Amino acid sequence: MNPAKKFKGKHLQTKSAQSNRQWQVTDLVQPQFNSKYSTEEFLRAAADAWSLTEKQDKQVQIAETKCLVYKYPFNCCQLRNFVDDDSFLHQLKHELLSLNFHEKSNDLYKFHQSQDLKKVTTAAVSALKKFLYSDFRQWLIQVTGIELNSTVDMSCARYNHTDVLLCHDDELEGRRIAYILYLVDEDWTSADGGNLDLYTVDERKQPDRIVTSLVPVWNSLAFFSVTPTSFHQVSEILAASSNKCRLSVSGWFHGKPFKRPPTYIEPVKYLSKPEDMDEDDFYTWISPAYLDPSTQGDVQSTFSDKSEIQLQEFIQPDKYGQLCEALHSLQASDWITQGPANKRNYECSESTSLVVLNEARKFFHSEAFFLVLSNLTGLKLHRLASTPSSSENESSSDEKPSNGTSKSKKGSSSDIDPCCRLQVSRWQTGCYTMLSDEDAHGSEYALDVWFFLSADHWQLPHGGQVSYIARGEDEELLTICPSNNCLALVYRDQDTMRFVKHINSLSGDLKHFTINGVYYDRPPNRE
Ligand SMILES: O=C(O)CCC(=O)C(=O)O
Numbered sequence: 001m002n003p004a005k006k007f008k009g010k011h012l013q014t015k016s017a018q019s020n021r022q023w024q025v026t027d028l029v030q031p032q033f034n035s036k037y038s039t040e041e042f043l044r045a046a047a048d049a050w051s052l053t054e055k056q057d058k059q060v061q062i063a064e065t066k067c068l069v070y071k072y073p074f075n076c077c078q079l080r081n082f083v084d085d086d087s088f089l090h091q092l093k094h095e096l097l098s099l100n101f102h103e104k105s106n107d108l109y110k111f112h113q114s115q116d117l118k119k120v121t122t123a124a125v126s127a128l129k130k131f132l133y134s135d136f137r138q139w140l141i142q143v144t145g146i147e148l149n150s151t152v153d154m155s156c157a158r159y160n161h162t163d164v165l166l167c168h169d170d171e172l173e174g175r176r177i178a179y180i181l182y183l184v185d186e187d188w189t190s191a192d193g194g195n196l197d198l199y200t201v202d203e204r205k206q207p208d209r210i211v212t213s214l215v216p217v218w219n220s221l222a223f224f225s226v227t228p229t230s231f232h233q234v235s236e237i238l239a240a241s242s243n244k245c246r247l248s249v250s251g252w253f254h255g256k257p258f259k260r261p262p263t264y265i266e267p268v269k270y271l272s273k274p275e276d277m278d279e280d281d282f283y284t285w286i287s288p289a290y291l292d293p294s295t296q297g298d299v300q301s302t303f304s305d306k307s308e309i310q311l312q313e314f315i316q317p318d319k320y321g322q323l324c325e326a327l328h329s330l331q332a333s334d335w336i337t338q339g340p341a342n343k344r345n346y347e348c349s350e351s352t353s354l355v356v357l358n359e360a361r362k363f364f365h366s367e368a369f370f371l372v373l374s375n376l377t378g379l380k381l382h383r384l385a386s387t388p389s390s391s392e393n394e395s396s397s398d399e400k401p402s403n404g405t406s407k408s409k410k411g412s413s414s415d416i417d418p419c420c421r422l423q424v425s426r427w428q429t430g431c432y433t434m435l436s437d438e439d440a441h442g443s444e445y446a447l448d449v450w451f452f453l454s455a456d457h458w459q460l461p462h463g464g465q466v467s468y469i470a471r472g473e474d475e476e477l478l479t480i481c482p483s484n485n486c487l488a489l490v491y492r493d494q495d496t497m498r499f500v501k502h503i504n505s506l507s508g509d510l511k512h513f514t515i516n517g518v519y520y521d522r523p524p525n526r527e
């Protein structure tokens with residue numbers, strides 16, 4: 001085939017003529033593919049660049065055109081000046097912006113998506129579909145050598161200030177080539193954000209570092225082949241003006257599905273057993289209110305109804321103040337980024353250089369804390385805990401129920417082997433976690449513990465809230481917002497999953513911290 005022949009469509013009309021006639025004269029609305037991209041010479045050079053396996057050239061410019069083939073970290077082609085006369089795109093944009101958009105927001109993304117373009121029959125949208133599904137598909141087959149069938153997905157995305165699409169690989173049965181036609185404002189610059197960022201992978205084939213960033217450009221189309229390692233993201237939109245948006249039409253060309261490598265399973269994380277802590281030291285930490293049996297009873301009864309509770313002013317104010325100060329004083333090198341980016345991005349510190357931080361860790365790991373947790377929740381996280389079933393026939397005790405050593409033994413201790421996994425984390429702009437099962441495998445139930453510090457001025461629009469949802473559903477069961485000196489307890493089963501919403505640039509240079517973890521009555525059995 002000589003594609004040049006195929007692309008000789010009718011020329012576009014002037015903008016004013018179009019806007020008068022756009023709804024009636026569909027056959028005059030045609031994307032006219034940049035004629036430079038359909039010559040024999042171009043096709044040969046593009047196919048050669050695509051199939052190059054040596055990656056010493058980070059990018060290859062094809063035959064002095066505005067086509068760049070990025071070779072690193074994976075093949076990704078950007079066709080600038082995609083159509084010769086961009087008045088077609090102005091009309092397309094106008095049609096798209098008049099569609100109904102709905103907000104999409106979950107652990108992975110926040111943006112607006114249009115109604116399904118399959119059902120849209122306006123002139124420019126129809127013409128674009130016709131072009132992409134036929135001539136352009138043939139062109140892609142020629143350049144990439146990838147066999148494509150007639151299935152093509154297409155939708156329209158609108159990203160506004162603070163919107164984002166975090167790291168993912170696009171893999172889904174049959175998807176072979178991802179494409180994005182950018183309809184951003186013509187003055188869009190890298191300062192407006194919304195880059196298409198491409199990640200390298202590490203030795204486990206998990207996303208590692210962003211090494212190539214494509215700034216979206218008006219009248220450009222980017223495409224790349226979808227593979228188990230085609231990790232990419234749309235970085236946060238920084239353009240704050242309400243009439244500046246990153247509009248795009250994107251989707252996938254399909255072909256024969258290929259065999260994928262098994263999904264990577266993360267190593268099991270270390271679980272610790274409760275530790276001894278001096279009773280007097282323990283009392284210097286916890287707010288006395290939470291040792292009071294009647295408060296504990298009230299908390300327990302709310303918790304057993306709702307499976308969650310947030311306890312304000314949980315530790316004593318002086319310890320809270322010292323701990324915040326200590327966390328802020330840690331060096332940059334004390335914080336270790338947690339990845340991979342398709343699962344999480346935040347920092348943890350294991351620094352033992354600060355006494356108060358060491359003491360705090362000891363407090364949250366202590367036998368006494370396990371017992372207090374038991375008393376607050378009714379869960380049996382300590383062999384001395386009085387659970388509702390074990391205490392039915394016993395009168396309630398008036399003694400301080402905080403420290404196991406001063407309490408009489410109740411219930412059976414043989415069936416529990418309590419343990420926890422705790423971390424000290426720092427959260428700031430760009431941090432998030434995605435839905436994951438990591439702590440649910442092999443364990444039916446777990447108690448999540450979140451202790452928030454230094455969350456002054458934190459607001460919901462910043463992101464950073466912890467969301468719980470039922471597996472496979474979108475609806476949020478519970479949202480917890482960071483709040484100073486607050487201990488949030490959530491009892492979840494293996495079908496309840498959580499994520500921390502992406503923290504966006506509205507949070508400025510705020511940083512907050514958590515001491516967060518999971519408590520089990522026995523170690524989960526992991527296969
Ligand atoms: O808009 C882009 O640049 C990329 C979009 C994308 O990755 C997707 O929709 O899966």
Ligand SMILES: [Fe+2]
Nearest residue numbers: 168169170178
């Ligand atoms: Fe994608």
